[in-house]
Amino acid sequence: MKEVKKFRFIPILLAVILAVFLLLSSVTTIPAGHTGVVTTFGKVSGTVLGEGLHFKLPFITNVVKIDNRVLKTEVSSSSASKDLQTVNSTIALNYRIGRANSASIYQNIGTDFENVLINPAIQECVKSVTAQFTAEELITERQKVGDLMREALAEKIGPYGFDIEVFNITSFEFSEEFNAAIEAKQTAQQNALKAEQDLARIKVEAQQQIEQARAEAESYRLKNQEITQETLAMEWINKWDGKLPSVASDGSMMFDISDIIAAAGSGKSASAPSTPVAPSAPSAASAAAGE
Structure with a gap:
């Protein structure tokens, strides 16, 4: 009796297992970022399943999961x-x-x-x-x-x-040969650029030196001109014996020494001023009043 009961239990167990298998075979899950392409007996049916849980016919339909993520x-x-x-x-x-x-x-x-x-x-x-x-x-x-x-x-x-x-x-x-050629070309370009920059710098420096030389020359010229005028005046004064021309006159006469120095500085001859004109003789009325 016990053996008979065991044999009766086996079909029930098999039926349960088959039912679970069929249930699992009829359910499919489409993960996030995927779609499910449905095939019927291996032929694409055109139905596309979205994400989530779906049912299908066991042994008849199949679902192929396609990744739609990047x-x-x-x-x-x-x-x-x-x-x-x-x-x-x-x-x-x-x-x-x-x-x-x-x-x-x-x-x-x-x-x-x-x-x-x-x-x-x-x-x-x-x-x-x-x-x-x-x-x-x-x-x-x-x-x-x-x-x-x-x-x-x-x-x-x-x-x-x-x-x-x-x-x-x-x-x-x-290739290594091409890389070497590119490096050599870049080096040549850099050297050419540096030479061009150096040339421009040299030109600027030369122009600055020229302008500086011109300024110095102008300064020297002005100083020399000032010194020359002062030197001529001093030479005239040193050569002058200090005597003024004497003129017979009963009136007073004055000389401006600065005019003489200016004349000497301008290169004129260092001569005494021309003889001044004597004052006119007093009139007869003035003479009578004096007596």
């Missing part, structure tokens, strides 16, 4: 520039799948879209754009190069439903 990939590429220099580039791409495009991307590409589409497209865009620029232009026009690469990549992956968030060229690496 995804990141980094790709290294080796290509040739316009002047045939080898360029090793590293590209960092942030992209996302639009929720409305989850079903078509899964149907046309699958879940390994990064290796199937994204990375090869980056490689192709890097090679095609790099070939349009010389190695030096890749450095000096890096922003323009990055914009062209991004536009080319958007044309390739955009129609499939991928949106580019951020596109960055993280590095450009060249």
Whole structure:
């Protein structure tokens, strides 16, 4: 009897297990930032489930979860520039799948879209754009190069439903010979700039010296002129015997010595002033009054 009861319990246990299995198989959970692509017997039905808990038919429908958050990939590429220099580039791409495009991307590409589409497209865009620029232009026009690469990549992956968030060229690496040539060119440019600045400085200093020399020459000229006038006056005074010309006259006569010195300073001959005119003789009335 006990053995019979044991055998009766086994089917019940199996039924419970099957029921739990069917229940779990009919429930699916879509995490945050994802969508669920529903397939019926392996065929994409076109139904896309949002975040949360959903029910499905066990063994008939399946739900494939697609990540719609920002995804990141980094790709290294080796290509040739316009002047045939080898360029090793590293590209960092942030992209996302639009929720409305989850079903078509899964149907046309699958879940390994990064290796199937994204990375090869980056490689192709890097090679095609790099070939349009010389190695030096890749450095000096890096922003323009990055914009062209991004536009080319958007044309390739955009129609499939991928949106580019951020596109960055993280590095450009060249051969050692090219790096040495760039360094030598930069050194030559710096030396040329320094020489130009030195030449301008020398010109300014020379002009300053010329102006200073002119100012000093003018100062010396004025001093020499002043000294010459004073020297001539002193020489005239030293040569003068101190005698004034005597004139017979019963009136008084005065000489201004400063006029004589001024005349000497102006280079005129050091002669006594001309004989002054004697005062007129007194009138007869004056003589009679005196008597």
